[in-house]
Amino acid sequence: MRPWLKQNLFRSYLDGVLTVVSAAIAIWIVVQIFTFVFITGRWEIVQVNIKLLLIGRFPEEHIGLLLASVMAIAFWIGVTGGAFVKPGAPKRSVLEIARELFQRFGLIALLGIAIVYLAGTGEALVAGLQIVVAIVAGRLLSALRTRVKLLSAIPSLLWIFVWGLAPTSLIWYTLSVSTLETWGGFLINFYIAVLSIVLCFPLGVLLALGRRSSLPVIRLLATTYIEIVRGAPLFVLLLLAGVALEFFIPPEITPDVIFRSVTVFTLFTAAYLAEIIRGGLQSIPKGQTEAGKAIGLSTVRIIGLITLPQALRNVIPAQIGQFISLFKDTTLAGAALSMFEILSIGKAITKQDDFLGQGLIYESLAFVGLMFWVGSFVMSRESQRLEKKLGVGIR
């Protein structure tokens, strides 16, 4: 212990001073946060408004439908999580599995428990459990796939895509029956993010391929689109979507704000994604295409089986970065389209009669920030896991 301390923390006088100073700063920060979270923080503002922050003024009679679509998404996440598991993986003990699950999802579980605790109702507890069950069921379905011969013939990506259709259509259905003014809270941020991610990915791939196409017209169209969209600030596009979408869409269909923002986020992120994927495609050596040609594979199959899978795998970090950024940018939609997403609500609740003028914006913003941080952090960690699994960097 003492040699370690001397070696790493107190090797010279300067080292010693630096160690003491930074330790003092670190302790001070931890104490400050601890006091805020457990002593001075007045969390009743979050507690009272927890439902508002999470789902806004969503109509009571449709909450069942809402829960169903959240469960469908959870189920789909489970399916995706199990889609890349190869049969014949080494058996592990229950303890090992539990530890891994805790490392991966402990943070989300803790947040979920905290929310259920804050909500303090039996319904919230049941809903939480239902979501957990949905994830586990999805995961088990994917595990079944690796065992049934007929199912294992389905490519992983197709498998994920097919099961993604269920939540997507359920979301649209929920959207169509509940009046949109009543949607709100984190629900909106989450749905906009998920929908946009699902929709922008294929568009991004097509744009990337288009920009590399040998047909000049397609190349020009893709390049023009990418350069124009990337040149415009997201906030401007969102503001524009609030007024300008009517130019392109028949007036009978007055698009709602969610439709508007999903459109903007999809189109915007697709342009960035296209450039990321194009970078990935460029990193694949020419010999790969040549080897595919020499075997007699068609151009479409060379892209689909050889270059694109390698390219997508190589750019996982940048892709996930883009998705995380999209997730957090959904808060901009609140300001631009006056939508009651979590940040707008977080600001609005500080003006309630009970809390007005008491400086509770810190508590409110801390909760909003925590929701996004946990989501982003888990996405980032999962992407690192996926990278390792697919063997990026050990070629």
Next chain:
Amino acid sequence: MSEKAFSDATKISDTTKEAIVTMDGVYKRFKDFEALKNINFKVGKQEVVVVIGPSGSGKSTLIRCINRLEQHDAGTIVVDGTVLSNDLRNIQEIRKETGMVFQSFNLFPHLTVLDNVAIGPRRVRNLAKSEAEEIALKLLERVKIPEQAGKFPAQLSGGQQQRVAIARALAMKPKVMLFDEPTSALDPEMINEVLDAIKELANEGMTMVVVTHEMGFAREVADRVVFMADGEIVEVGTPEELFDSPREERTKKFLSQIL
């Protein structure tokens, strides 16, 4: 016959057999550089032709024109009765008939060894997965690495990778095999295992065009050796003729430099 008869690469060694690859007046230009000048070249069925020459002489370009990895500018190329044109179906047809092995292996790093070999039968000839894998496994046995089937290319040595590449090309049951410097990227101790695999193929009667710097191999396996320089076929002959009594100055100079 004219005095240039010894540079006539259209005379196949066993004249009773028909030609499977024919190049007639082929030219290829890269910007300002003429890579191939008036190439007239034939490969007979079951013939092994080795192409030698200094770097930049157009050897690789010549065989890459045969399966349209490079597009020739003038002349005609016929592979097994199919005339190579811009028609995509013709190109696909010819690529199915020709197997190619590259200097840098070009295995697909994201697929297992077995999938690398099975991808052709499965995705080009549209065989069932099990059938394609059966073919692949047999070929891996033939190149003596069936035990590596489940590994990824990066886990194999260079020599093993190149043998997988040979198996991958053979999986399409090609009529001609094209080898583009198959041992140039290998460590010395691995060259022989690859050359042995190629020799075995030759003994089984596979038609082959091999671009190589391995003169011992050329002498042993070739029916004909073609010497190229500056984009032209300079001299053609049996290994004995070409190595022991070269007639052209450029051939003599090249051989004196490498032997």
